[in-house]
Amino acid sequence: MNQIQSYKVILVGDNKVGKTSFFIRITKNVAPRQPQSTIGVEYATKQVVFKELIINLKIWDTAGSEKYKSLTSNHFHQSQGALLFYDLTDLYSYENLQFWLKDIYNNADDRIVIIIVGNKLDLIHDGVELRCIAQEKVQQFCKAKNLLYCEISTKTGEGINELIDQLAQNLQARKVSQDVLQQRPRQNCCT
Numbered sequence: 001m002n003q004i005q006s007y008k009v010i011l012v013g014d015n016k017v018g019k020t021s022f023f024i025r026i027t028k029n030v031a032p033r034q035p036q037s038t039i040g041v042e043y044a045t046k047q048v049v050f051k052e053l054i055i056n057l058k059i060w061d062t063a064g065s066e067k068y069k070s071l072t073s074n075h076f077h078q079s080q081g082a083l084l085f086y087d088l089t090d091l092y093s094y095e096n097l098q099f100w101l102k103d104i105y106n107n108a109d110d111r112i113v114i115i116i117v118g119n120k121l122d123l124i125h126d127g128v129e130l131r132c133i134a135q136e137k138v139q140q141f142c143k144a145k146n147l148l149y150c151e152i153s154t155k156t157g158e159g160i161n162e163l164i165d166q167l168a169q170n171l172q173a174r175k176v177s178q179d180v181l182q183q184r185p186r187q188n189c190c191t
Helices: 019-028 066-074 091-095 097-107 121-126 135-144 160-183
Strands: 003-013 041-050 053-062 081-087 113-119 148-151
Touching: 003 019, 003 097, 003 160, 019 041, 019 053, 019 081, 019 113, 019 160, 041 160, 053 160, 081 091, 081 097, 081 160, 091 097, 097 113, 113 135, 113 160, 135 148, 148 160
Parallel strands: 003 053, 003 081, 081 113, 113 148
Antiparallel strands: 041 053
8 A cells, every 4th residue: 555646625615614624623633613714725634545545635624705715716726626515504505505616617627526515414413404405405406417415514523434435436536537538549630
């Protein structure tokens, strides 16, 4: 297990959807306690093992505030992955996914792996009526846009390992398919 792959992953979404809590949990391995809103961008690396590879996830926690939009959008360039967060109990944050997707598509690589992340699953367990939109509807939205979907709780840690596994698997699959495309012989259009 000596091969190392590195991928730049951005955390995107509105304020207070749990991006920084996720960032703290996976990079410092602690449950977050009332994190402050991100100003601009924060960066850390998380190393995971996937099959026979060591994968370095270079994670960029971006501010969700509109006033930092131009600063954070610049960090979308050369990202291989994006975790697009919304709060499972906040319809407004779900509706803003369209805005964030447009920003990602305008500023990132066309082949970026995007996972929609519904956070605050612990609140849904406490009261199903708190869910702002049916899970099936979100899954249909993701399927129509060829996006992946995962629900987590940064508070309890539920679903986070599965999300990281799904991210690593899809980033690696993207790289393998990209390598295959680059190895194909070029077709001569005149033959």
